[in-house]
Amino acid sequence: VKGIDYSPVSVEKTKKVNETAIADGRCAVLQGSVADMMFADNWFDAVTAFETVYFWPDLPRCFREVWRVLKPGGTFFICNESNGDTDKDEKWTKIINGMTIYQGTELKAYLEQAGFHEVQIHKNKAGWLCVTAQK
Structure with missing residues (x-):
């Protein structure tokens, strides 16, 4: 398993949690x-992205990069607590600088533009959004 994070603080925390x-x-x-x-x-x-695509700069470029590193037939899994369908999502974008909450249809369009297929959108009653896509 390989993980990357933009934040040096998050990398250090993750290294401690996964020390063994x-x-x-x-x-x-x-x-x-x-x-x-x-x-x-x-x-x-x-490739998985849990609670992170909110902060990715240039989402189409990032999705193309994920597509590049995936093997043919590989799966990209995105999971977000906020799905962009409710008013409560707006409170997060007001207090967290640089956060963008995407709806499933937006993510699907960006994924398909990057070359992914079989994009599936899954939502639950709590507002979570999960998206799977195949290379």
Whole structure:
């Protein structure tokens, strides 16, 4: 498992939480940007993004980069607590600088533009939004 985060603080916290897995060589945590990942083309079977695409700069570019590092047939899984369908989402964008909450249809359009297919949108009653897409 390899993880990246833009925030050095988050990287250090994640390294502490996953100390045993890192020591065993099962996990690596790196600081970097999803817009320009250091991984080879067609490297991963799956890429996940939990509560993070809100902050990705240039979402179409980031999605193209995820597409690049996924193997053919690989899965991209996005999970957001806010789905852009309710008024409560606006309170977050007012207090968290640089946050953009996307609706499922917006994410689907960006994913398809990046080359993904079989994009599926899943929502639950609590307002969570999960999106899966295949390379």
